[in-house]
Amino acid sequence: MIAWIDTLIQGVLLGGFFALSGLGLSLSFGIMHIVNIAHGDFLVVAAYLCLVICGLFGLNPLLAIIIVIPLMFLFGYALQKTILNKGVDGGELSPLLITFGLSIILHNLLQEFFSADAKSLDVGAFEVASLNIGPLHIGWLPITILVTTLVVYYILHQIMESTKFGMIVRATVDDPEITSLMGVDTKKINCLGMGLSMTIVGIAGTLFGIKSSFFPLAGGLQLLFAFEAVIIGGMGSIWGTLLGGMSLGIAQTIGYRIGSGWGEFAGHLVFFLFLLLKPSGLLSKETQHA
Amino acid sequence: MPDTPQVKSSFSWQIKKPIAGPIILALAAVFCAVFPLFGSTGTLRLMNEIMALMIMAQAWNLLAGFTGFVSIGQQAFIGIGAYGLFVTSIETGLNPFAAVFLGGLAAAVVGILSAPALFRLRGPYFAIGTWVLAELFRIVILNTQKFGSGSGLTLARVIKTIPREYRTSGTYWVALFLTVFTIFLVYFLLRSRFGLAVRTVRDNEASAESVGVNILRIKFIVFIISAFLTGCAGAISYLNTMFINPYATFSVEWSALLIFVVIIGGIGTIEGPFIGVLFYFFLRETLSDFGTWYIIALGLVAIAMMLFVPNGLWGMVSKRFNINLFPTGATVVMKKG
Amino acid sequence: MLLEIKELKAGYGEIQALFGVELSLEEGSTLALIGANGAGKSSLLRCITGLIRPTGGQILYNKKNIAAYRPYDISAMGIAMVPEGRRLFPSLTVEENLIMGQCNKREQEWTLERVYDLFPPLKGFRKRMGTELSGGQQQMVAVGRALMSNPRLLLCDELSLGLAPVVIKDIYRTLETVTKTGLSLIIVEQDINQAIAASNSFLCIREGEIVLSGTRENADRNLIAKAYFGN
Numbered sequence: 001m002i003a004w005i006d007t008l009i010q011g012v013l014l015g016g017f018f019a020l021s022g023l024g025l026s027l028s029f030g031i032m033h034i035v036n037i038a039h040g041d042f043l044v045v046a047a048y049l050c051l052v053i054c055g056l057f058g059l060n061p062l063l064a065i066i067i068v069i070p071l072m073f074l075f076g077y078a079l080q081k082t083i084l085n086k087g088v089d090g091g092e093l094s095p096l097l098i099t100f101g102l103s104i105i106l107h108n109l110l111q112e113f114f115s116a117d118a119k120s121l122d123v124g125a126f127e128v129a130s131l132n133i134g135p136l137h138i139g140w141l142p143i144t145i146l147v148t149t150l151v152v153y154y155i156l157h158q159i160m161e162s163t164k165f166g167m168i169v170r171a172t173v174d175d176p177e178i179t180s181l182m183g184v185d186t187k188k189i190n191c192l193g194m195g196l197s198m199t200i201v202g203i204a205g206t207l208f209g210i211k212s213s214f215f216p217l218a219g220g221l222q223l224l225f226a227f228e229a230v231i232i233g234g235m236g237s238i239w240g241t242l243l244g245g246m247s248l249g250i251a252q253t254i255g256y257r258i259g260s261g262w263g264e265f266a267g268h269l270v271f272f273l274f275l276l277l278k279p280s281g282l283l284s285k286e287t288q289h290a
Numbered sequence: 291m292p293d294t295p296q297v298k299s300s301f302s303w304q305i306k307k308p309i310a311g312p313i314i315l316a317l318a319a320v321f322c323a324v325f326p327l328f329g330s331t332g333t334l335r336l337m338n339e340i341m342a343l344m345i346m347a348q349a350w351n352l353l354a355g356f357t358g359f360v361s362i363g364q365q366a367f368i369g370i371g372a373y374g375l376f377v378t379s380i381e382t383g384l385n386p387f388a389a390v391f392l393g394g395l396a397a398a399v400v401g402i403l404s405a406p407a408l409f410r411l412r413g414p415y416f417a418i419g420t421w422v423l424a425e426l427f428r429i430v431i432l433n434t435q436k437f438g439s440g441s442g443l444t445l446a447r448v449i450k451t452i453p454r455e456y457r458t459s460g461t462y463w464v465a466l467f468l469t470v471f472t473i474f475l476v477y478f479l480l481r482s483r484f485g486l487a488v489r490t491v492r493d494n495e496a497s498a499e500s501v502g503v504n505i506l507r508i509k510f511i512v513f514i515i516s517a518f519l520t521g522c523a524g525a526i527s528y529l530n531t532m533f534i535n536p537y538a539t540f541s542v543e544w545s546a547l548l549i550f551v552v553i554i555g556g557i558g559t560i561e562g563p564f565i566g567v568l569f570y571f572f573l574r575e576t577l578s579d580f581g582t583w584y585i586i587a588l589g590l591v592a593i594a595m596m597l598f599v600p601n602g603l604w605g606m607v608s609k610r611f612n613i614n615l616f617p618t619g620a621t622v623v624m625k626k627g
Numbered sequence: 628m629l630l631e632i633k634e635l636k637a638g639y640g641e642i643q644a645l646f647g648v649e650l651s652l653e654e655g656s657t658l659a660l661i662g663a664n665g666a667g668k669s670s671l672l673r674c675i676t677g678l679i680r681p682t683g684g685q686i687l688y689n690k691k692n693i694a695a696y697r698p699y700d701i702s703a704m705g706i707a708m709v710p711e712g713r714r715l716f717p718s719l720t721v722e723e724n725l726i727m728g729q730c731n732k733r734e735q736e737w738t739l740e741r742v743y744d745l746f747p748p749l750k751g752f753r754k755r756m757g758t759e760l761s762g763g764q765q766q767m768v769a770v771g772r773a774l775m776s777n778p779r780l781l782l783c784d785e786l787s788l789g790l791a792p793v794v795i796k797d798i799y800r801t802l803e804t805v806t807k808t809g810l811s812l813i814i815v816e817q818d819i820n821q822a823i824a825a826s827n828s829f830l831c832i833r834e835g836e837i838v839l840s841g842t843r844e845n846a847d848r849n850l851i852a853k854a855y856f857g858n
Binding site: 164167168170171173174175177178179180181182183184185186 | 676677678697698699702703707708710714716717718719723726727728730731732733772776
Binding site for chain 2: 035037083086087092093094096097098100101102103104105107108109111112220221223224227228231235259261262264265268269271272275276279
């Protein structure tokens with residue numbers, strides 16, 4: 001019994017990370033209609049960026065995140081402005097193929113500059129410290145990640161619902177053509193949207209680098225996890241992605257309990273089951289608006 | 291087309307008669323047939339690699355270029371084809387050259403089984419869904435002793451039963467046969483009534499539905515054909531190297547490679563993948579001293595093509611000189627009326 | 628002249644929709660564009676607002692050629708449109724829909740209060756989603772949204788489509804009071820009588836060309852019918 005409660009808690013904690021990284025993907029799809037294949041690789045890039053910053057200034061990764069975030073925002077803005085906005089005119093598959101190209105280029109560039117060896121971000125004793133409640137040991141790091149995720153979701157929700165920028169973004173999602181007639185440069189909104197998505201990727205990437213070791217090719221799986229969180233949760237729904245991430249986390253933890261090599265498999269399987277049985281996901285756009 | 295088509299003109303349309311394409315292909319086939327007489331083992335291996343990639347690119351192109359279905363999980367079928375070959379010939383002692391086709395069949399079966407789930411995904415989501423499929427199989431193999439787990443399998447013992455002089459050339463003949471088969475299959479598929487239906491699906495699903503084309507069936511058939519061809523090509527590719535492991539075989543880099551090749555050459559044409567494959571091997575052989583930079587260069591060229599020359603190198607050439615070796619598209623002929 | 632269009636050509640991909648359209652509009656006047664479905668009326672409006680880029684000709688607004696301008700720049704110069712089918716933002720409330728009109732940051736003339744005074748029924752629905760309203764109320768929001776962008780030239784595409792005659796009359800009456808403040812108007816309608824009654828002059832467009840022009844006073848039913856339907 002205790003073991004299963006433990007599994008559930010670990011699953012939710014793991015799911016917190018998937019929900020965070022899924023949120024970035026969900027945003028870029030929701031706002032710009034871009035399925036960003038390089039999403040996981042950008043996550044890894046953020047981790048390397050944090051590594052470099054920590055090395056340069058001797059900072060703790062949790063502090064360096066303050067520098068990582070604006071850099072990732074600028075990167076996302078520039079990426080959208082220079083490349084992706086041009087690709088959008090060619091339909092939704094053109095950005096998919098462009099970001100796929102970027103993904104492969106990043107793999108090889110990272111390999112050239114950082115070698116294929118695994119790296120990690122060091123936060124000292126905090127990494128293994130845990131909260132003990134009776135027989136349960138809950139790591140402070142996963143708790144921090146989950147809390148961060150919830151805070152990011154809350155802030156994003158506030159931005160979308162209560163600011164003028166959020167209103168313009170929602171209008172752009174509804175009808176970009178009419179929004180441009182209202183005097184809005186929707187391509188600029190797309191740039192800001194990608195900046196926002198990359199901001200989240202910056203946070204998630206740093207946390208990813210702290211919680212596990214990373215290497216140039218680590219991004220592919222992270223994309224799949226984020227993607228599965230979005231699909232399980234229901235496309236176009238931000239809160240759905242949160243639930244989707246949790247579900248994926250729980251599925252994976254149960255898989256790991258069954259056999260150490262089967263965690264990811266269980267996650268993929270749950271994803272396929274959702275496709276077959278409930279393709280609209282837990283919360284689809286029709287029922288829930290974020 | 292010299293005139294801007296105007297509302298007031300009348301249309302008629304025709305499929306051009308093929309002449310140049312099949313002739314060039316026949317000449318190429320003759321060249322390839324005599325090639326083993328003077329080619330070294332090394333060049334034969336390279337030829338095998340080229341042909342395997344060629345088949346994969348054609349199969350992806352058939353799927354994406356003609357039906358609009360973009361897959362970035364072709365490594366699923368490549369891996370299953372390759373493992374199908376390795377496992378059957380290691381376990382049953384079946385001739386590995388014949389087992390290539392079993393590999394293709396295994397991939398087709400997986401295609402049939404996974405289609406009900408994958409076909410629920412649209413556009414970009416289909417793309418990632420196919421990738422997840424590849425991951426599923428990678429994990430199964432990683433966790434199965436019989437498939438060599440993480441350390442892989444080798445054909446060394448099997449290949450000893452085959453006379454030395456046929457080891458590389460046997461693979462070559464199978465590869466050549468499949469390449470020619472693939473090109474003719476894709477070509478005739480697209481010129482047939484079925485091909486017309488396939489293009490209708492690509493251009494407009496709604497109108498295809500309204501003229502009674504069963505979209506799902508068309509997509510399903512194309513998907514399975516593509517899976518079979520990709521499976522065979524994967525089997526050839528690893529028959530050529532004799533060694534297999536789940537990391538490389540199910541790597542997404544496979545999909546990247548063949549997609550880049552098609553985009554650079556020209557999506558939606560039969561000629562495009564030819565040009566793209568040649569471009570890739572040219573790049574790889576000339577930049578071989580600089581590590582992985584040739585992949586980076588390939589990716590950059592593919593992105594640039596995507597942005598500025600969406601019809602690829604072949605599209606540029608055929609537009610400039612108005613040539614079309616394998617006319618598969620029905621050309622609309624405008625008459626001023 | 629507030630708006631002068633010369634030799635305008637435009638189309639969608641390979642299909643040409645406008646074949647050298649000429650038009651001029653005096654400040655403060657109202658022009659009706661009439662024509663059958665697919666005649667090119669909407670294409671013309673889309674050109675003026677920058678939603679499609681003309682392939683030839685000039686659109687002189689305030690003596691400046693705006694033919695290559697982006698929609699948001701054109702909006703900032705004071706051209707607004709009430710689009711066909713209203714196209715409110717479904718995930719925005721009525722008030723948010725109206726506020727969206729101010730995104731072009733033109734000098735404030737129109738405020739929420741003024742729009743509510745013009746269309747009193749809207750005031751009660753401020754916090755409702757735009758798409759929960761009746762067709763007529765939605766059309767009021769669409770007009771209000773366009774007015775909120777403080778236009779000098781307002782383009783109205785098929786205002787009466789799908790609305791009850793009483794409601795149509797109401798909306799046109801309101802528009803009349805707005806034009807008294809000096810706003811110029813181009814209205815596109817399939818309902819010929821409604822359109823000509825509400826304007827100073829009219830143009831009849833068929834197959835992408837202007838085939839007849841005239842003023843409200845000299846409008847000849849037979850000529851118009853002939854121009855509208857072709858031979």
